[in-house]
Amino acid sequence: MEMCYRHILVAVDGSEPAEWAFRKGVEVAKRHDATLHLVHVVDTSQYRGIQMYDIHFTEKAINRAKELLDGYVQEAKDKGIEKVETLVEEGSPKVVITKKAAKKTGSDLIICGATGVTAVERMFLGSVSEHITRHAECDVLVVRTEKE
Structure with a gap:
């Protein structure tokens, strides 16, 4: 039985684990001639207080996300991926990726980097990758960096 x-x-946020996930996403998309959906979630749950001082903070974060995604799109195309789409969403990444972005893109595979938070942060906040693996309705590939 062939699985395609x-x-x-691919969930990207500019971190090293996300960079590794992106690279793996490009490899898998090439092998399967798949559409690569690059998703960045502006985590508005983490900076509510900042918005009191800078009402344009979310707008700035969205613009930075679009610039980040533009760079990834160019790199993917340079590596031979023809079908690349981007999506910027706001909210909690762990919820948005599984409940909104995956459905919006019709994804049958989610690729994300392994958590970069410490054990204490994970205890209080929970790992985004852990949440994705538990709640996604499709296959999930968690990519580790060489350091991990």
């Missing part, structure tokens, strides 16, 4: 992925969602 047609819509691959």
Whole structure:
């Protein structure tokens, strides 16, 4: 039985683990001739207080996200990926990726980097990758960096 992925969602945030996830996403998309959906979630749950001082903070974060995604799109195309789409969302990444972005893109595979938070942060906040693996309705690939 052959298993092919047609819509691959890669969660990117500019971190090293996300960079590794992106690279793996490009490899898998090439093998499956799949559409690569690059998703960045502006985590508005983490900076509510900042918005009191800078009402344009979310707008700035969205613009930075679009610039980040533009760079990833160019790199993916340079590596031979023809079908690349981007999506910027706001909210909690762990919820938005599984409940909104994966459905919006019709993803049959989600690729994300392994957590970069410490054990204490994970205890209080929970790992985004852990949440994705527990709640996604499709396959999930968690990519580790060489350091991990």
